[in-house]
Amino acid sequence: MKTAEQILMKESLEKDEIIYLLSTQDKAERNLLLETAGRIRKEYVGRNVYLRGLIELSNICRKNCLYCGIRKDNKKVERYTLDDRQVIDTVRQALDSGFGSIVLQSGERTDKNFTSRVARLVRQIKEISGGKLGITLSCGEQAPETYREWFEAGAHRYLLRVETSSEELYYKWHPNDRVHEYSNRLISLEALKKTGYQVGTGVMIGAPYQGIETLAEDLLLFKELDIDMIGMGPYIPHEDTPVFDPEEDLPSPAERLELTLRMIALLRIIMKDVNIAAATALDVLAPSGRVMALLAGANVFMPNLTPGENAKKYALYRDKPYFEGLVSSAMEKVDEKIEPAGLKIVYDKWGDSPHFTRRVVIN
Ligand code: SAH
Numbered sequence: 001m002k003t004a005e006q007i008l009m010k011e012s013l014e015k016d017e018i019i020y021l022l023s024t025q026d027k028a029e030r031n032l033l034l035e036t037a038g039r040i041r042k043e044y045v046g047r048n049v050y051l052r053g054l055i056e057l058s059n060i061c062r063k064n065c066l067y068c069g070i071r072k073d074n075k076k077v078e079r080y081t082l083d084d085r086q087v088i089d090t091v092r093q094a095l096d097s098g099f100g101s102i103v104l105q106s107g108e109r110t111d112k113n114f115t116s117r118v119a120r121l122v123r124q125i126k127e128i129s130g131g132k133l134g135i136t137l138s139c140g141e142q143a144p145e146t147y148r149e150w151f152e153a154g155a156h157r158y159l160l161r162v163e164t165s166s167e168e169l170y171y172k173w174h175p176n177d178r179v180h181e182y183s184n185r186l187i188s189l190e191a192l193k194k195t196g197y198q199v200g201t202g203v204m205i206g207a208p209y210q211g212i213e214t215l216a217e218d219l220l221l222f223k224e225l226d227i228d229m230i231g232m233g234p235y236i237p238h239e240d241t242p243v244f245d246p247e248e249d250l251p252s253p254a255e256r257l258e259l260t261l262r263m264i265a266l267l268r269i270i271m272k273d274v275n276i277a278a279a280t281a282l283d284v285l286a287p288s289g290r291v292m293a294l295l296a297g298a299n300v301f302m303p304n305l306t307p308g309e310n311a312k313k314y315a316l317y318r319d320k321p322y323f324e325g326l327v328s329s330a331m332e333k334v335d336e337k338i339e340p341a342g343l344k345i346v347y348d349k350w351g352d353s354p355h356f357t358r359r360v361v362i363n
Pocket residue numbers: 061067068069105106107108138139140141159160161163203204233234235236237238281316317318
């Protein structure tokens with residue numbers, strides 16, 4: 001087997017090489033992986049960290065993903081939907097605070113009331129910001145016409161995590177029924193790309209039954225799908241879910257954090273010019289989990305702007321951080337920590353994925 005140094009000099013990585021880098025216990029090799037990712041990041045996407053203000057529109061969901069705290073059958077969840085005023089007020093505050101983009105995320109609903117409302121909100125946000133705010137949507141699997149309607153309203157990026165590259169594992173994490181079809185996840189990603197979105201996907205890391213080999217395959221799938229943006233984060237158990245495993249059956253929090261950082265670094269090395277988000281879930285595992293992700297190669301930071309009590313009800317997993325975004329001192333703290341590595345948060349910029357620009361120019 002080659003050493004990390006030899007592997008990291010190669011043009012492209014094989015599966016067994018990725019597995020080696022995900023699992024090496026040699027500290028110097030591990031540090032070399034992260035340093036290489038840091039260098040490639042500066043070369044291909046620069047030093048900027050782009051902001052996305054996250055607005056969690058509603059926790060009503062028609063799905064029953066077995067790991068998710070707001071799954072339909074969790075009767076303990078108090079359901080909410082932000083009203084127009086709450087969304088627009090939050091958008092205005094985001095604009096005033098220098099956010100260049102927002103993400104509207106939600107449980108999955110496919111009824112006309114919901115899909116038309118999202119289109120209307122997107123148009124309104126575009127209007128009140130004079131086109132200044134970039135809009136990412138993350139509202140699950142939808143019909144191609146809905147993706148088109150939202151794109152025409154002004155959304156230009158979409159996040160839909162494939163969750164895993166293994167169909168077999170997908171059905172350990174989801175009911176095997178028509179609402180949870182793995183093939184539809186892939187079909188949806190293709191439809192989003194065809195519609196013209198910058199397409200984001202991702203996986204959970206360190207979740208039950210997963211294993212390192214699947215994680216290596218996940219990275220290769222992102223490349224195969226030629227994806228523009230990635231958001232991958234550690235799995236965090238939620239007591240009121242069917243796959244809830246006592247913590248001791250999972251990789252430890254420290255191991256999940258480490259695996260996530262290595263996945264980010266490897267993705268930066270494999271795909272180079274994609275946007276990579278520092279997932280919120282990292283902050284559950286370490287106080288500066290997201291900062292560590294930025295240092296490992298991520299270039300997008302997504303503070304949660306969901307107003308008031310609602311953010312607490314959007315509990316996908318345990319101890320999820322809520323409202324944090326508009327406190328500029330919080331941003332300054334992040335800046336202080338990333339500055340020694342030569343990185344900086346930028347305001348008032350969309351911060352699109354260079355990979356997307358290249359993909360569209362080439363095709
Ligand atoms: N309903 C939409 C968007 C909201 S869920 C969708 O599913 O695409 C957003 C992401 O939260 C999911 O893609 C999943 O990867 C993540 N998530 C859900 N439960 C989680 C958990 N217990 N730990 C970590 N991430 C989780």
